[in-house]
Amino acid sequence: MNETDLNKKQNADEAVYSLPKLLHVSPAPHIKSLDTTRALMLDVIIALAPALLWGIFSFGWRALIVVLISIASCVLFEAGFQKLTKRTVMITDLSAVVTGLILGLSLPSRVSYWIPVAGAFFAIVIAKQLFGGIGKNLVNPALAGRVFLALCWPEEMTRYAMPKTDVISQATPLLSLKERVIPSDSLFDFILGDYAGAIGEVSALALSIGVIYLLIRKVITWHIPVAFVGTAAALFFFFPRIEGENGNFALFSIFTGSLLFCAFIAANDFTTTPVTNTGRLIFGVGCGLITVFIRYFGAYPEGAAYAVLIMNLFVPLIERLTVPVHFGVKADRKQSAR
Amino acid sequence: MSYTFKGGVWPDDHKYTKNVPIEEITPPQFVSVPLTQHVGVMCRPVVKTGDTVRMGQLIGDVPGGLGCPVHASVSGTVVKIEEVTAQKGGVSYNIVIENDGKNTFADTVVPFGKKLSDASADEIIAAVRAAGIVGMGSAAFPTYAKLAAARGKADTLIVNCIESEPFLCADHRLVLENPAAIIHGLKIIMVALGIRQTWIAVAGSRKDEREVLQPLLGDNGLIQIKKVTSKYPAGSEKQLVYSLTKKEISAGRTPLDEGIVVFNAQTCAAVYEALAKGMPLIRRIVTVDGDCVKTPKNLLVPVGTSFEDLIAHCGGLSAQPKKIVCGGPMMGQAQWDPAAPVTKMTSAVLVFSDYFDYESKLPPVCIRCGRCVRACPMKLMPLKIASAIQQGNTDEAAAFGALDCIECGTCSYICPGGVPVTQLAVRAKQAVLEQRRNHAKHEG
Numbered sequence: 001m002n003e004t005d006l007n008k009k010q011n012a013d014e015a016v017y018s019l020p021k022l023l024h025v026s027p028a029p030h031i032k033s034l035d036t037t038r039a040l041m042l043d044v045i046i047a048l049a050p051a052l053l054w055g056i057f058s059f060g061w062r063a064l065i066v067v068l069i070s071i072a073s074c075v076l077f078e079a080g081f082q083k084l085t086k087r088t089v090m091i092t093d094l095s096a097v098v099t100g101l102i103l104g105l106s107l108p109s110r111v112s113y114w115i116p117v118a119g120a121f122f123a124i125v126i127a128k129q130l131f132g133g134i135g136k137n138l139v140n141p142a143l144a145g146r147v148f149l150a151l152c153w154p155e156e157m158t159r160y161a162m163p164k165t166d167v168i169s170q171a172t173p174l175l176s177l178k179e180r181v182i183p184s185d186s187l188f189d190f191i192l193g194d195y196a197g198a199i200g201e202v203s204a205l206a207l208s209i210g211v212i213y214l215l216i217r218k219v220i221t222w223h224i225p226v227a228f229v230g231t232a233a234a235l236f237f238f239f240p241r242i243e244g245e246n247g248n249f250a251l252f253s254i255f256t257g258s259l260l261f262c263a264f265i266a267a268n269d270f271t272t273t274p275v276t277n278t279g280r281l282i283f284g285v286g287c288g289l290i291t292v293f294i295r296y297f298g299a300y301p302e303g304a305a306y307a308v309l310i311m312n313l314f315v316p317l318i319e320r321l322t323v324p325v326h327f328g329v330k331a332d333r334k335q336s337a338r
Numbered sequence: 339m340s341y342t343f344k345g346g347v348w349p350d351d352h353k354y355t356k357n358v359p360i361e362e363i364t365p366p367q368f369v370s371v372p373l374t375q376h377v378g379v380m381c382r383p384v385v386k387t388g389d390t391v392r393m394g395q396l397i398g399d400v401p402g403g404l405g406c407p408v409h410a411s412v413s414g415t416v417v418k419i420e421e422v423t424a425q426k427g428g429v430s431y432n433i434v435i436e437n438d439g440k441n442t443f444a445d446t447v448v449p450f451g452k453k454l455s456d457a458s459a460d461e462i463i464a465a466v467r468a469a470g471i472v473g474m475g476s477a478a479f480p481t482y483a484k485l486a487a488a489r490g491k492a493d494t495l496i497v498n499c500i501e502s503e504p505f506l507c508a509d510h511r512l513v514l515e516n517p518a519a520i521i522h523g524l525k526i527i528m529v530a531l532g533i534r535q536t537w538i539a540v541a542g543s544r545k546d547e548r549e550v551l552q553p554l555l556g557d558n559g560l561i562q563i564k565k566v567t568s569k570y571p572a573g574s575e576k577q578l579v580y581s582l583t584k585k586e587i588s589a590g591r592t593p594l595d596e597g598i599v600v601f602n603a604q605t606c607a608a609v610y611e612a613l614a615k616g617m618p619l620i621r622r623i624v625t626v627d628g629d630c631v632k633t634p635k636n637l638l639v640p641v642g643t644s645f646e647d648l649i650a651h652c653g654g655l656s657a658q659p660k661k662i663v664c665g666g667p668m669m670g671q672a673q674w675d676p677a678a679p680v681t682k683m684t685s686a687v688l689v690f691s692d693y694f695d696y697e698s699k700l701p702p703v704c705i706r707c708g709r710c711v712r713a714c715p716m717k718l719m720p721l722k723i724a725s726a727i728q729q730g731n732t733d734e735a736a737a738f739g740a741l742d743c744i745e746c747g748t749c750s751y752i753c754p755g756g757v758p759v760t761q762l763a764v765r766a767k768q769a770v771l772e773q774r775r776n777h778a779k780h781e782g
Binding site: 017018019020021022023024025026027028029030031032033035036037039040088090092093095133134135221270271273274275276277280323324325326327328329330331332 | 347349350352504576580585586587588589591630646649654655656657658659660661662663667668669670671672673674675676688690694695696698699700701703704705706707708709711712715716717718719721722738739742745747750751752753754755756758760761764
């Protein structure tokens with residue numbers, strides 16, 4: 001049967017299709033999962049929406065402006081760098097938006113407007129693009145940007161506003177925990193997020209909704225959040241800094257500061273975490289340990305972001321140690337043992 | 339309970355033809371029978387241009403070594419013997435036969451003379467060889483050779499009805515419409531190999547298949563149905579054996595090393611046809627589907643029928659085709675020639691338009707999400723093999739198990755960054771093999 005025969009079979013009013021002489025060839029597989037990088041990043045953005053909304057509700061429109069500046073500068077720096085170095089501009093994969101969003105949410109709402117711009121520069125240009133861009137960077141760009149800001153402008157980075165006021169809080173709950181005092185507010189306020197803190201970090205509830213969404217959508221696996229929070233919680237409970245207040249101390253320690261924000265969102269960045277499940281467990285445990293060590297023995301009241309950055313550097317090593325045993329290798333070993 | 343393995347993916351199953359009965363097509367005017375349709379050496383033609391051939395007549399014989407004879411799939415005249423590029427690459431020859439429309443059978447198409455209980459293993463294996471039967475899943479390994487190797491070694495037969503590739507419904511329809519042929523075929527294999535335990539592996543989602551097979555099993559318990567979790571690649575031989583026995587078959591070994599032999603459902607039916615009717619393997623069931631095919635169907639077609647003819651039998655095109663895939667969408671080969679013929683291993687012909695083109699505007703980038711690691715049914719780290727070979731580091735690719743890759747396509751399917759991981763792993767595999775060959779040459 002040739003082309004004309006095929007065409008005759010078609011109705012006159014229907015479009016006519018014909019087999020080309022040569023067809024397109026490509027390697028298998030010929031179908032693909034629809035979970036592209038862009039789709040995954042979009043899911044992360046959706047997961048962070050509750051935290052952002054709560055931040056705007058608590059700290060007002062200024063919080064939104066800070067986050068938007070952060071996102072816009074991340075995207076601009078990414079596009080600018082890629083243009084400058086004559087690479088394909090990849091901003092449509094939304095990874096720069098996610099970096100900007102995470103960075104913005106980890107800032108206090110009262111920072112000067114140039115602070116997110118400086119953070120975005122460090123995050124995108126220094127931490128991400130200079131290492132080769134998405135998939136190649138060693139440390140989490142957003143957290144690197146945040147730590148860079150905290151080291152350079154500590155006064156700016158502690159302008160935590162009291163919710164629904166412009167008053168800058170003097171004592172954050174973390175500081176009081178550091179001084180071995182259980183904060184006076186009720187635990188419920190901390191779970192809901194009704195206290196002075198960074199825009200997206202205060203509400204444990206909003207972050208939990210986000211992480212559950214990510215888990216349901218299978219964007220992330222449970223290993224890092226569970227290992228991170230589990231390790232930290234166990235240490236807080238069994239070695240509290242306030243004698244006899246094991247339960248209370250552990251709960252207040254978990255629900256304040258950036259521990260949940262890091263464990264649920266930031267530490268799950270694909271590029272800077274191990275690819276194996278076992279590796280992710282080790283990574284999470286390491287993050288939990290270092291967070292608690294910094295809180296207990298370091299000069300800073302909070303250590304979660306530092307913990308993640310430190311563990312990022314261990315990722316190549318962890319991956320080397322957790323290479324899965326290939327299918328059939330165990331059987332081969334048995335065979336040679338015989 | 340259902341048997342399974344770790345890893346794998348759940349693509350949309352696209353099995354649009356699962357309720358479409360098998361339809362026998364009117365044999366086309368011309369068939370083009372390839373002389374390479376199997377693992378092993380190419381056949382030597384035993385007919386020449388102008389010869390009259392009958393259906394089932396031997397037209398290509400094995401020159402020696404591993405191979406499998408080919409037969410005329412229609413009766414008529416040999417028009418030409420042409421040189422072509424084989425579907426898996428390399429040079430092959432096709433014997434083109436003009437159909438006389440009479441469907442006269444060759445004299446050799448006669449039932450196996452003896453009762454099964456009187457037949458020796460040698461006789462059965464010789465009959466299977468003469469019928470030119472190959473593994474019809476996709477491997478196309480000559481069945482007689484597998485039987486010969488399994489003699490005295492195998493104690494368990496697994497019949498693979500899983501068909502985990504999307505779109506494919508050929509085996510599914512065979513099980514529903516002619517389960518007796520499969521059961522008879524597997525019994526013949528059991529007799530030939532002296533096997534007393536047979537498992538029919540059926541996908542968990544195919545309750546209808548289990549219902550038709552159950553009454554035919556007999557009550558001696560020698561043949562059992564095993565339910566295997568529906569996911570891809572549950573039908574892959576290594577994964578299937580592991581699911582059922584928890585025994586891992588590493589690269590370079592076969593299920594036979596564990597006393598297991600696996601045959602595809604259509605292969606069993608072909609064995610039955612060969613012994614009951616003396617019918618060589620000259621027809622097979624092909625799923626014709628894809629978004630460009632107007633009425634997707636399961637067709638029983640003579641080997642050598644062109645893809646164009648199949649599409650015409652399905653009502654023509656409904657969209658502008660871009661790609662024709664021979665086999666399932668996960669492992670099948672895209673064909674450049676729309677006139678290419680159906681072979682003994684063509685399980686499906688899928689005609690895809692632009693809609694099934696997933697090329698992204700962005701360059702492929704690995705974001706290290708680890709999905710390929712979790713999905714790899716061979717428990718490899720596909721991203722590491724891919725990056726090693728991209729850097730030209732063959733040793734590292736080998737250390738990460740490139741040779742264990744079964745090329746199932748799972749990693750490319752799941753990759754969010756659009757990296758052709760499977761293709762890179764295949765390249766790594768070839769590089770490792772080449773390096774070993776060179777090494778052996780220098781040593782020797």
